[in-house]
Amino acid sequence: MIKFFLMVNKQGQTRLSKYYEHVDINKRTLLETEVIKSCLSRSNEQCSFIEYKDFKLIYRQYAALFIVVGVNDTENEMAIYEFIHNFVEVLDEYFSRVEHHLPPFFFVLNVQRKFSSNELRKCRNDP
Template identity: 35%
Template structure:
């Protein structure tokens, strides 16, 4: 089971945090501070697995972001690395060469994509096509709702004049 997912920049800024296990706000900030310190200070030649508080943290660096997932010690680390890569590939397909700014300005879409992949800390959808199709369908529904709201507000504005 995945306990939490963190996306941390090289400067230590949290870009995305999804918690699947109960942590208080103070515990969350302590975990983020502790793990970002550990991961950011590791050399590039070291492995992508860290033993931490009876858990195993699996991370991978893509450009300026570290994608981290905390799992149980008995879980398969290579599978978790594959889930991280799967998430990054879907982000890359959706945004077209994803960068940190895409995640900053469209964080809600990054969370939505993560929620399509993982549910309650377990892999839910392994098909990239299905996830992209669902997210694009969601986007089209949002655009339709915006258009309807705009037309409705223009009708109300004309009536109230």
């Protein structure tokens, strides 16, 4: 099960976050800081799957953007790894003509609006 989804730039700033379990705002900040540090400190030659506390982190880098997904121990890492790529392809297709004309703020708001747990379930083929 997916616990959270983060989009982070190379400077370590969270650009988008979506949590699928309640996490207190103070704990979110600490969690994001530790998760981002764990992913950004790794080299390209290292595995994109990280064991972190009681869950796994799966991440991919696209230019200056890192996408990190936190999942429980039973989730298939390769399925999530491919899900990230499919998600990026959908965003690229959907926003390719629009993103150059909109301010970044509106782009992020639009992504957040489109990004819901129902869409995640559809991508994962859950009932």
